Amino acid sequence: MSDSEPPRPRKILSLKSGVAAPGGPPPLERIQRPDAKKRVVVMAPEPPPAPAPPPTGDFKCKPCGTRFDPPAELADTDSVRCPSCNARLGLASDFRATPPNVDKLRARYLKK
Numbered sequence: 001m002s003d004s005e006p007p008r009p010r011k012i013l014s015l016k017s018g019v020a021a022p023g024g025p026p027p028l029e030r031i032q033r034p035d036a037k038k039r040v041v042v043m044a045p046e047p048p049p050a051p052a053p054p055p056t057g058d059f060k061c062k063p064c065g066t067r068f069d070p071p072a073e074l075a076d077t078d079s080v081r082c083p084s085c086n087a088r089l090g091l092a093s094d095f096r097a098t099p100p101n102v103d104k105l106r107a108r109y110l111k112k
C-alpha cells in the first residue's frame, strides 16, 4: 500500500433540528380526556411458567414406577432396562409388539 489516502472526514449530514415552521411550531396541547379513567388497561397475558415436563413414556417400570419408552436403538433381542432402576424389564421385541406382550414384561403399558 503505497499511496494510502488520508482518511477523509465524512460529511456529517446534520438533520436540522427544530424545523422552523412558519409561524412557529404548533403548540402542544395537553388534551385532558374526560374518559381517561375508562381506559382499559390491556394486560398482556402472561406466559404460563414452564412447568416441569410431564413424565413421558408409554411404559411404566413395575419395580420403581418410572415411566419410560424402550430405546429405539435396541435390537429386538436386547433387554430393555429401566432408565431409573436398571431392572431388566423384558425384551425389546416384546415392548414393540402391538400390543406389547405385557405378560412377559415387568412393565405396564400405559397407552390403551
Ligand SMILES: [Zn+2]
Binding pocket: 061, 062, 063, 064, 065, 066, 082, 083, 084, 085, 086, 087
Ligand atoms: Zn425402574
